[in-house]
Amino acid sequence: MTDILERLADRQGSGPLNQPGEQDSGEDRALERFLKFNPLKFIGEPDPEIAENWLERMTNIFAALDYTEDRRVNFVAFQFERVARAWWDMIRGKWERAQTLWTWENFTRKFNEKFLPPLIHEKREDEFIKLKQETLSVAEYEGKFTKLSKYVPGLVINERRRIRQFVQGLNVEIQEGLAAAQIFTFTEALEKAQRVESARMQVKDFHNRKKNFPSRISG
Structure with a gap:
């Protein structure tokens, strides 16, 4: 929990806050609600089934939480470790340089490009048709x-x-x-x-x- 809060503070520290106390309190409560769902960590396993199931679990959690787009991306990124963390640090740097919007759509697109290769999409398409x-x-x-x-x-x-x-x-x-x-x-x-x-x-x-x-x- 301490590690998560520290990373959240680092991320938020890059932008101006009108009311730091209220903002921090709101983020703390939002983070607490998110963690109550026991979100799984993701280390970037090569098995696409694991990546697919993990992303589906995160999507279901946020379906139950009325969170802003950037908050969803922030919180889901806290679940990354090892390979996934290194990948996300690279993506985050690119987004910040290009001023890319932190939206769930942008996040899932990049995640799928990395951890769900085209072959998996083709397999799922075939499964749906049959x-x-x-x-x-x-x-x-x-x-x-x-x-x-x-x-x-x-x-x-x-x-x-x-x-x-x-x-x-x-x-x-x-x-x-x-x-x-x-x-x-x-x-x-x-x-x-x-x-x-x-x-x-x-x-x-x-x-x-x-x-x-x-x-x-x-x-």
């Missing part, structure tokens, strides 16, 4: 669909295409249950698919109980 529900629940399928869709923005460029791609990957029986439904948003597609899934499960359970009932009586 993704089918099969033995997954609708919720599990949606989770994979959403995670992989960020690698193929062209296929989910608008709501209509996103819905169509999602429905095409569902099992046939669920697609049939959605055939007559009016769907205008992705959220509606997910909710209605889950309702169809739930109804089919109830019918299946009913028939299983009915099939086993005579055997229990005869026994």
Whole structure:
């Protein structure tokens, strides 16, 4: 914690502060909230799966925290060590010289260029195109669909295409249950698919109980 606060103070010391006490107090509280999520360190492992999972975890944390863009970048950089720290120090120097905005978009783009090579993006694109529900629940399928869709923005460029791609990957029986439904948003597609899934499960359970009932009586 002390090390983090020292680095934060160094970063903030480069700019003027109108009210240092209030600014420091606000940053301390924001940092405390961030650390309560137990963010993982990242040392720059060569395994792209580790980098991908780490960035996803950081993204999810900041989705729950209403932080400014530069604060997100500042805080996430505190989790870097060793190779990742050396890389970030280089990027930070370039940004400061070029006066690049400290935005989450700029950060993730640079991070992906370094730790998620094009081959990984191609692999994820292929996984998305071939993704089918099969033995997954609708919720599990949606989770994979959403995670992989960020690698193929062209296929989910608008709501209509996103819905169509999602429905095409569902099992046939669920697609049939959605055939007559009016769907205008992705959220509606997910909710209605889950309702169809739930109804089919109830019918299946009913028939299983009915099939086993005579055997229990005869026994």
